[in-house]
Amino acid sequence: MKTRIQRRISCLLLLALTLGATAQTKVDYCQPEYVRSVLNKVAKWQLDNPKRRAPNDWTNAVFFTGLYAAWEVTQSSFMYGAMMENGKSTNWSPYKRFFHADDIAISSTYIDLYLIEKKQKMLQPMIDTLARFVKEPYPVKGIEQIKYWWADALFMAPPVLVKLGQLIDRPDYLKYNDELYRQAYEMLYNKEEHLFARDLNFTIKNDRTDLFEANGKPLFWSRGNGWVIAGLARMLKELPSDYPERPFYENLFRQMAARLVEIQREDGLWSSGLLDISAYPNGEVSGSGLICYGLVYGINSGLLKGKKFKRAACKAWKGLTNCVSDEGRVNYVQGAGDRPSNRDFSDNTELYGTGAFLLAGSEIFKMK
Template identity: 50%
Template sequence: MYIIEKLLRTPKRGMVVLLFFSIGAQLAFAQPGNGDVFGKKYIKKLIPKVVDWQLNNPRHDPKDWTNGAFYAGVFAAWETTKSKAIYQALLDTGNAQQWQPHKRWYHADDVAISQTYIDVYRKEKRPEMIQPTRDTLNLFVSRPYPDRGGVEVIKWWWCDALFMGPPALVKLGMATKDRQYLDASDTYFRETYDLLYNRDERLFARDLNFVIKADGSGRKEANGQRIFWSRGNGWVMGGLVRILQELPMDYPERPFYETLFKEMADRVARLQPQDGLWRASLLDPEAYPGGEVSGSGFFCYALAWGINNDLLDKQTYLPVVEKTWKALTACVSEEGRVGWVQPIGGSPQKNFGPDSWEVYGTGAFLLAASEVIKLKR
């Protein structure tokens, strides 16, 4: 076991099967009989179990974007539990990778892991932990994006990038007290906003392939609605949280991010299915059986953070978060595996179930846990 066994040693309990009947689909989840899923003791026992399972079942290069999301969750798990074993896992990963981002200096995916490097640096104060990130982001800011003549018309040309790139730039700017990184993040974020944000729907298209043209042509769901996928918008809302956590209160552009966060929160909350988990496609849920945990996890994280930081009305949003968290915990197996995660892809998908897991789904779950535990209910 990667994390100290004694952290996970709890009495064996029976299994309770929860059945959720949703829009045309039946979902079955197994959940340990655990009492109050909002209790601090329960969450602090669940977090290391989930971290431990994922560390013992690695997938992808540790510097990959998938693990960028996972390790963001691991750092949040450490902040919540103060587990020495979890913190050591963060140090071991960074040291093993020599604190390097992934391969491409120009791609937001490849600096997602840098968010965790910067967070650990702020505890350790070892310059080598952030110098490779600094070198990479300096190239990113100073050079044009090497597009291939496709949809890459701006640096962050897909909405998921708003979780990967902006928090890395903003965290680096705050850690080094260099405002150029904050301003660069703002410039590139707004380009993505202008290109992909639908002001009527208050949601982001994944990329230009999903933006309806002026003549009405373009890709749509089977029910005729525009395609806005759950995970992509979950990434955006998670990214907004991580930006707002860093930006100074007097930063001139902060109101833009707060307003966008509130707009999306309102829209997402209104689209929540009865069982608590959003489907892979936000506007055609009936065509996508099965709740999607990575998008739902990021939504839970963002909405809970909004309540905890007085950006969202507690009376309105707490029931949404409660419903989501109950459903999310029901998607965790007895050994700590987070299921019902949509596989990697650039559009909503249907073929996944309780045994479908991915490291970013675990990261989203851990981020959600780190905010749900703070809720005053």
């Protein structure tokens, strides 16, 4: 029979062995069931903690884009129900401005749901709005009728034009999108850095110090470039394989992906400002989630080949999941803006950050 001391020693040894085994257990962040559980947790938290925003504004548009992608891989009924309720609450209408990319972004989710439900009332308000978007000029002075004048627009509008053009057999919508995209590319894309300026205010060549990082390099916003590469992924997903302009979009996608992998942080994320990591205390989730989504789509579609992309994608996903609270709150999200910020985002969340996270996870789920 063991003495009390012997029993205590045995218990301590068992505890030590258990703790040692636990310490050695590694979470497989890319394992499908783990990804599914995280997607469900994050989506549920966000739906249970809504923001006071218009249900069809751009922040909700990005969230529901991510929610639909998450539903595709999880088939969670609460996600589908939430998307349907949101669409009904807006009468399936885009937001206020027919001419503004942000305000038609919600229509992407309407199209996705229409393809399942097949109810014309889910499509008609968008058809009417897109007809005006294509025909009428941008009614704001100084924009010179350029409708994709800022990087965010390349996520918000192109997938809608391409998807609707394909759906209702309007190839002119795809061609119009090509025209607008080329304008933005010529204005905003830096062909040396393979990154996009956020808008024309960040391309002016003069002595403005706010256009440069502390290390002297040009200012490139993480979320701005996240919008672009994620938007490219969403558009390439819809474009026919033999579409004449597809090689342009694919080459741009590969250039950006290669550059973004080069400047990834050790924690797996990307800084709010891309070219001066030391100036920013932590990674930023909305830009990082969008970039991660783009990279993993590239891997899954065969556009990106090589171990470096998969390593970067897995590293990014691990970094993103480390920013999620136990309850499912996605933290480290920069607030709405147009440029990098070096404030601490650790206690900040936004709908579009959650949407970016869900997009990234939906592709990670499918990665082999």
